[in-house]
Every structure is written in C-alpha cells, then in structure tokens.
Amino acid sequence: MKGRFAPSPTGPLHFGSLIAAVASYLDMRCRGGHWLLRIEDLDPPREEAGASDAILRVLESYSLHWDGEVRWQSQRGEVYQHALQQLIDQQQAFACRCSRKQLAGAVHLGNCHSVSEPSANTNNRTNTGIHNPSDDLDAAWRFLCPHGELTFHDALQGDYHSQLSDIGDFVIRRRDKLWSYQLAVVVDDADQGITHITRGIDLIDSTPRQLLLQQALQLPTPSYCHLPVALEPNGQKLSKQNLARPLQPDPTGNTLWQVLQWLQQQPPKELQGAGNEAVLQWACQHWQPMRLQGLQSQPAPAEYRR
Incomplete structure (x- = not known):
C-alpha cells in the first residue's frame, strides 16, 4: 500500500x-x-x-x-505531455481559447468558438477543434467532459454524487503552457x-475530475x-x-x-x-x-x- x-x-x-x-x-x-x-x-x-x-x-x-x-x-512535463497526447488521440481533449469573459461564469460545454474554423458547427459537442500540441497553439487544453452523473465512495464522507454538467470541460493544460493540477496528480498517482x-x-470537488481522467487514461x-x-x-x-x-x-x-x-x-x-x-x-x-x-x-x- x-x-x-x-x-x-x-x-x-x-x-x-x-x-x-x-x-x-x-x-x-x-x-x-x-x-x-x-x-x-x-x-x-x-x-x-x-x-x-x-x-x-x-x-x-x-x-x-x-x-x-x-x-x-x-x-515531469514530458510525461504529462504524453498523457495529453493520449487524450487528444482519443478525442477526449481539445484546444480552447475561450476567455472568462466569453464564458461569463458558465461552465465550458464543448462550444469552442475561438478555436473552431468559422464554418464549423460550434454547437456540436463532437466538434472539439482538436489540434496537435506541436502546433504550439495560443490556447488552453480542456478535457471533454461526458454527460451524466458520477458517484464515488469516500471512506469518511460516504457516497459523493456529482452532476458532470456542473463540472463541464475542465482545463488540463493552461493557456500559459503550465500543467493543471488535475492531470498531473492523476498521472503521478x-x-x-x-x-x-x-x-x-x-x-473533494476535484475527485470527480480525477476519476474521469483515470478512466480516460485507463x-x-x-x-x-x-x-x-x-x-x-x-x-x-x-x-x-x-x-x-x-x-x-x-x-x-x-x-x-x-x-x-x-x-x-x-x-x-x-x-x-x-x-x-x-x-x-x-x-x-x-x-x-x-x-x-x-x-x-x-x-x-x-x-x-x-
């Protein structure tokens, strides 16, 4: 242990x-x-x-x-980059230039106007605007959060339920190229x-995000x-x-x-x-x-x- x-x-x-x-x-x-x-x-x-x-x-x-x-x-940047590339290859991560002003306090739900091409259907969650990180985009990278509910059991707090629509597509590499806590902690654990x-x-609110990444990265x-x-x-x-x-x-x-x-x-x-x-x-x-x-x-x- x-x-x-x-x-x-x-x-x-x-x-x-x-x-x-x-x-x-x-x-x-x-x-x-x-x-x-x-x-x-x-x-x-x-x-x-x-x-x-x-x-x-x-x-x-x-x-x-x-x-x-x-x-x-x-x-550990090289290891985190490998994990990000795996998520991109699986179409579970996408580049995003959405600003806080654009999101206006709302969670990100796959509508990435600032990265998608002008002719793209930005209301389609399957259109994730995926690019290769080697393109060095001036953008953050987000995990494409699925729908539904996630529940896990905590040894002290009991069953913890989380609506994934309240989490949204969370950042796994920041726009300034720094790695997010969520991705790094999952990879290192x-x-x-x-x-x-x-x-x-x-x-505890971070745990559903980490469970999603654990599942995606197997x-x-x-x-x-x-x-x-x-x-x-x-x-x-x-x-x-x-x-x-x-x-x-x-x-x-x-x-x-x-x-x-x-x-x-x-x-x-x-x-x-x-x-x-x-x-x-x-x-x-x-x-x-x-x-x-x-x-x-x-x-x-x-x-x-x-």
Whole structure:
C-alpha cells in the first residue's frame, strides 16, 4: 500500500497542512505501507522562494520521514505531455481559447468558438477543434467532459454524487503552457502506485475530475479519504491563500499531540512533551480515522489561528 503527502510550495506549512500530513502518514504506517512525498511545483508565478526547502525541513522536524526520493512535478512535463497526447488521440481533449469573459461564469460545454474554423458547427459537442500540441497553439487544453452523473465512495464522507454538467470541460493544460493540477496528480498517482489518498475535504470537488481522467487514461483508481478542514474564527479554512499562521518546528511533541486531539484520536496527556517520535509511535498503534466519519470542519486550536 502507498499513500502520499503532496504540498504545493506557495508558502509555509500551517496547522491544516500538518493535519493532512499526519493523517496520510498514519493511514499508511498503521497498515505497514509506504508514505511518499511529492512537491506539486506546477505554478511558478504563485510559488514562494525557499518554500520547498522549508516544507522538507518542517516535515523532518516533526519526524514525518517519507519513503524514497521526493518527487518534483516541475520535472515531469514530458510525461504529462504524453498523457495529453493520449487524450487528444482519443478525442477526449481539445484546444480552447475561450476567455472568462466569453464564458461569463458558465461552465465550458464543448462550444469552442475561438478555436473552431468559422464554418464549423460550434454547437456540436463532437466538434472539439482538436489540434496537435506541436502546433504550439495560443490556447488552453480542456478535457471533454461526458454527460451524466458520477458517484464515488469516500471512506469518511460516504457516497459523493456529482452532476458532470456542473463540472463541464475542465482545463488540463493552461493557456500559459503550465500543467493543471488535475492531470498531473492523476498521472503521478498512477506512476507512483498510490493506493490510498488521504487529504482535506476542500479537495473533494476535484475527485470527480480525477476519476474521469483515470478512466480516460485507463489508470487505476485509489481509495479516497477526505478529512475535515481546520477553520479560522471567520469560518475560512486555514490556508496559505488566507495567510494562515506558519507552522514552527516543535521537537516536544506538543504540536503533534494537538493534531491528534483535533483528529479525535484521544491521545493520553502523558504524551505531551514526550517528543515527536513517541507521539507518532502511539498514534500508529491507535489510529482510528472513523472517529471523523461525516465530519467536514472544526475550529483550529486558538494558537494556530490568525
């Protein structure tokens, strides 16, 4: 079994990041599985200088030691290009120059006026305006979303239903030539043999898109477990975008103890101050994620809020 923690280097880790890291780590360690680390450095304009190194240092300071080498998505462009070409060859991806203004807030449903020839029937979903990526079009590439409903079972949240017409044709390579999270994560999860994905419920809406890509690329589907998110006092989730307080190294084990308490694992008080290794050893022996079943959010501890 293999799990992974996959942060993006857009800023320092925060308490919410540590929740996801610890839960995914424990979910694998208690099964005797491997825990991998992947840096999702796909968006250079949004990345913060030094954030990747800081993430590695903080994880190591909490004794969250990963298996194997760190994977860097910025080095994987050729593999993502191969996946895109497969989708194009299958007529499941198409080039698109539609702007946000043209879409006016609506989902994209195959009507690609700006790429199709003037004489083409732009109201026909089978006319996808497919081009070879080597043409270097000034365009994004979208996945041609099918019709219907998609349902998957989440270990904590139960059955999750998604109307595909609400998703529409989503971007898999951006117009500025950067790869989308959706395509890259699917390709890398399959390549790394990921069997279990444990992450925040803020990413559950991405799962139907990833399932569609897995099906189209004939890749295996992992088991999903979406955790509740930690909230600021104003109801926003802790995130880098919302300027969550950076996580500081803590060798005492107190921060990890608070993470376990937040995850409703009921760690004994005598573990406070016992050190990170001792806290993680106890947690691996007592991990019960189903205590979080159906829970979608909780307030973050006071000292980790803004």
